[in-house]
Amino acid sequence: MFDQTGFLPTKKLRDFQNKIQQMAREKIAPQALGVDEKEFFNREVESLLWDHGLLTLTFPERYGGYGKGRTVALCLAVEEIAKVCASSSLLLIIQAVGSFPIIHGGSKRLKQNYLPQMSKGRKLVAYLVTEPTAGSDIASIQTTAVREGKEYLLNGSKCFATSGGVAGIYSVLAKTSEGNGNSSFFLVDRESPGLSIGRTESKLGQRGSNTTEVFLENVRVPAENLLGREGEGFLMAMRDFDMSRPAIAAQALGIAEGAFEAILQFIKERHTFGKSIGDHPAIQTLIADSATLIEASRGLAYRAALLNDEGKNNTKFASMAKSFAGDAAMKITTDAIDAIQVLSGYGFLKDSQVERMFRDAKLTQIFEGTNQIQRLVITRQILKESM
Amino acid sequence: MFQLDEEQRLILQSVREIVQKEIKPQVATLEETGEFSWDVLRILASNDVLNPLLPRQYGGVEVSIFTFCMIVEEIARACASSALLLITQAEGTLSIVLGADESLKERYLKRLAGDSQVLIGVSVIEPNADSDILSAPAKAERCGDHFLLHGNKCFVKNGSVADFLVLYANVDRSEESHGIHTFLVEKGIPGLVNKRDEDRMGMRGSIYSEFDLDHLVVPSENLIDQKGGGFSNSLKTLSASRLFTAAQAVGLAQGAMEEAISYARRRAQFGKSISHYAPIQFMIAEMATGIESARLLTYQTAFLFDRGEWKKAETHAAMAKLIASDTAMKVTTDAVQIMGGYGYMKDYPVERMMRDAKLTQIFTGTNQIIKSIIGRNLTGMS
Numbered sequence: 001m002f003d004q005t006g007f008l009p010t011k012k013l014r015d016f017q018n019k020i021q022q023m024a025r026e027k028i029a030p031q032a033l034g035v036d037e038k039e040f041f042n043r044e045v046e047s048l049l050w051d052h053g054l055l056t057l058t059f060p061e062r063y064g065g066y067g068k069g070r071t072v073a074l075c076l077a078v079e080e081i082a083k084v085c086a087s088s089s090l091l092l093i094i095q096a097v098g099s100f101p102i103i104h105g106g107s108k109r110l111k112q113n114y115l116p117q118m119s120k121g122r123k124l125v126a127y128l129v130t131e132p133t134a135g136s137d138i139a140s141i142q143t144t145a146v147r148e149g150k151e152y153l154l155n156g157s158k159c160f161a162t163s164g165g166v167a168g169i170y171s172v173l174a175k176t177s178e179g180n181g182n183s184s185f186f187l188v189d190r191e192s193p194g195l196s197i198g199r200t201e202s203k204l205g206q207r208g209s210n211t212t213e214v215f216l217e218n219v220r221v222p223a224e225n226l227l228g229r230e231g232e233g234f235l236m237a238m239r240d241f242d243m244s245r246p247a248i249a250a251q252a253l254g255i256a257e258g259a260f261e262a263i264l265q266f267i268k269e270r271h272t273f274g275k276s277i278g279d280h281p282a283i284q285t286l287i288a289d290s291a292t293l294i295e296a297s298r299g300l301a302y303r304a305a306l307l308n309d310e311g312k313n314n315t316k317f318a319s320m321a322k323s324f325a326g327d328a329a330m331k332i333t334t335d336a337i338d339a340i341q342v343l344s345g346y347g348f349l350k351d352s353q354v355e356r357m358f359r360d361a362k363l364t365q366i367f368e369g370t371n372q373i374q375r376l377v378i379t380r381q382i383l384k385e386s387m
Numbered sequence: 388m389f390q391l392d393e394e395q396r397l398i399l400q401s402v403r404e405i406v407q408k409e410i411k412p413q414v415a416t417l418e419e420t421g422e423f424s425w426d427v428l429r430i431l432a433s434n435d436v437l438n439p440l441l442p443r444q445y446g447g448v449e450v451s452i453f454t455f456c457m458i459v460e461e462i463a464r465a466c467a468s469s470a471l472l473l474i475t476q477a478e479g480t481l482s483i484v485l486g487a488d489e490s491l492k493e494r495y496l497k498r499l500a501g502d503s504q505v506l507i508g509v510s511v512i513e514p515n516a517d518s519d520i521l522s523a524p525a526k527a528e529r530c531g532d533h534f535l536l537h538g539n540k541c542f543v544k545n546g547s548v549a550d551f552l553v554l555y556a557n558v559d560r561s562e563e564s565h566g567i568h569t570f571l572v573e574k575g576i577p578g579l580v581n582k583r584d585e586d587r588m589g590m591r592g593s594i595y596s597e598f599d600l601d602h603l604v605v606p607s608e609n610l611i612d613q614k615g616g617g618f619s620n621s622l623k624t625l626s627a628s629r630l631f632t633a634a635q636a637v638g639l640a641q642g643a644m645e646e647a648i649s650y651a652r653r654r655a656q657f658g659k660s661i662s663h664y665a666p667i668q669f670m671i672a673e674m675a676t677g678i679e680s681a682r683l684l685t686y687q688t689a690f691l692f693d694r695g696e697w698k699k700a701e702t703h704a705a706m707a708k709l710i711a712s713d714t715a716m717k718v719t720t721d722a723v724q725i726m727g728g729y730g731y732m733k734d735y736p737v738e739r740m741m742r743d744a745k746l747t748q749i750f751t752g753t754n755q756i757i758k759s760i761i762g763r764n765l766t767g768m769s
């Protein structure tokens with residue numbers, strides 16, 4: 001439907017996208033409704049994603065990474081999968097987000113030990129930053145890591161951890177000292193004594209993703225599990241956002257495209273294309289506006305992703321992309337339900353995938369920094385640039 | 388302008404008490420099971436709140452449309468599904484009040500009197516996007532002293548739990564220009580096949596059933612609007628239910644805003660209550676402004692109904708439903724946003740309110756169609 005070639009600089013990326021599109025449509029799409037309805041984590045889809053190398057995209061190449069253009073590749077994969085099932089695409093995002101501190105902060109030895117465990121041993125990773133009283137304000141976390149000889153002792157409660165209950169490895173943000181610049185990431189094994197999984201949350205959308213509390217009670221990790229240097233945690237989280245926010249934008253874009261395709265599908269099934277649009281003046285604006293928002297979201301998302309791959313500062317674009325695409329997806333899915341209703345009458349509310357997409361879309365406005373926080377970031381960046 | 392009289396004040400006060408004490412605590416369970424709550428029905432009926440519009444001569448309280456709107460609003464503040472129950476009863480009652488002859492009224496309206504728990508199912512009629520025609524999925528054929536009704540996928544509010552149904556059906560267009568007839572049908576008669584109750588995204592505590600009509604025989608005396616006027620009465624009922632949907636949306640939005648404000652006061656980030664932050668204040672300001680505007684238009688429209696200014700009321704009802712449901716959608720979405728990750732979780736009520744709000748945009752004609760209707764009425768162009 002949409003011409004993406006402008007955003008895809010290489011044939012390798014185009015082939016990659018086609019392959020995922022086919023896989024998503026054939027294998028993931030049929031699972032989407034059931035996963036949402038029963039709200040469970042689908043191990044079959046997980047295996048599929050491993051098989052296609054999608055859970056190691058951002059890893060170094062020798063551990064299964066995509067290599068040059070990895071952020072764009074991640075976004076493409078997320079977008080294609082989100083078109084049919086947002087929950088499944090969230091797994092890719094959180095895997096990339098959670099492994100970021102390990103890839104960029106882990107010592108050589110630690111990486112040699114863990115990255116193969118993750119890629120060959122197929123271990124999922126969760127990202128434990130948010131706490132009951134620390135959401136937007138990451139710096140206010142209460143979890144502590146105290147150095148004791150050759151170990152750190154971790155204590156605290158984390159919440160809203162995507163993949164929390166299904167991961168084998170955790171990247172945990174903890175305070176290593178009092179005062180500013182005081183937090184650090186640690187790699188923690190699932191098997192570590194003292195680590196326990198709390199309750200699994202029931203959610204409005206993206207219900208195929210697993211969201212849990214995770215508790216750390218006197219968890220001991222070797223000192224070499226510190227990722228980066230002490231006090232670098234906050235900075236690392238910000239750099240992680242530069243990669244993850246374009247990916248969330250791609251997810252929002254995919255959800256919006258999925259909803260849009262559903263409308264077109266309805267129109268095609270029911271009428272000859274040209275005539276039906278004329279039949280439904282009420283649908284015209286909606287189609288035109290949605291398509292415009294989709295293209296604008298795509299432009300921002302891939303611009304932010306490309307800049308990241310080129311090693312340039314993309315913070316402003318990443319935040320713009322995330323908030324714009326999230327708001328657009330919310331609007332498009334909300335309107336799409338009406339469109340389906342206009343075109344098909346009653347009785348399609350729950351059956352149509354669009355209803356799920358509407359619920360899934362809302363998350364993109366909330367996590368990896370709420371859209372209010374994105375606006376703070378955008379403004380701050382612009383003021384910085386203009387100084 | 389909207390000064391409540393003593394009677395209205397007392398009614399609303401008692402509705403508020405019942406809702407807060409007896410209905411609100413059940414909302415989460417209602418939502419989860421997606422089943423009809425007989426207990427909520429009992430609570431509403433035993434407190435005389437189930438059929439406030441029922442005329443006095445048939446044993447009802449007969450409140451004004453304005454008062455009814457305020458009741459719906461008050462209930463929807465806590466539970467949109469329960470408000471929908473009242474709306475459906477009112478729609479059914481209005482169809483009978485407006486069109487039926489005395490003997491039908493005696494037979495059916497009396498059954499709703501007092502603490503009766505008799506439920507009316509009401510079938511869905513759809514306004515058309517580009518014409519004045521109302522269409523029902525069912526077809527009716529006159530055969531001597533009875534009608535034969537056919538049709539698949541007829542959606543009926545309260546369908547599977549109702550005692551009798553108000554069914555709309557199209558009759559041969561040549562017979563009457565607009566061709567819509569309204570029938571009263573007893574539940575349990577052959578030919579009325581309840582296929583399933585729809586599993587819905589929102590207002591899950593309300594019932595929405597799919598029926599197939601298979602050679603359903605309805606005696607002629609059960610035709611409402613014997614002397615014609617079926618179309619204009621259906622239009623009036625549809626307009627009234629748009630107004631009620633507006634009232635429901637206003638209540639829903641009000642409830643969501645209250646949740647968001649109370650959360651924003653409690654939640655601190657960056658060392659301050661989030662209610663200090665401009666984006667939060669802006670969202671709340673827009674919520675309150677939207678709700679007040681929608682509420683005023685809704686009340687204004689209710690007055691038009693009470694004064695019998697039907698023509699004007701029709702356009703106003705469409706406008707009220709448009710602004711109120713769009714407001715409810717925006718308010719509930721922002722309420723989730725204000726509550727951040729918590730808002731997205733089933734433990735808090737705002738995610739449900741967001742799903743409920745989406746249905747107010749769809750019910751009684753999606754807002755795209757509603758806009759076509761308003762535009763058409765104002766320009767005189769079809």
Ligand SMILES: Cc1cc2nc3c(=O)[nH]c(=O)nc-3n(C[C@H](O)[C@H](O)[C@H](O)COP(=O)(O)OP(=O)(O)OC[C@H]3O[C@@H](n4cnc5c(N)ncnc54)[C@H](O)[C@@H]3O)c2cc1C
Pocket residue numbers: 094126127128129130134135136137159160161162163203206211363366367368369370371372373376654655656657661664665666667724725726727728729731
């Ligand atoms: C399904 C799901 C999955 C998640 N997965 C993960 C995960 O894997 N790992 C993880 O660590 N976290 C995860 N999160 C947490 C997510 O990142 C947080 O929910 C998000 O950062 C917002 O934090 P909060 O929910 O505490 O909201 P709050 O920070 O409490 O925000 C509440 C409201 O206040 C606003 N606000 C806050 N501060 C300001 C300010 N300074 N100015 C203006 N407005 C402000 C916010 O925009 C929001 O509207 C997940 C959340 C969800 C819902």
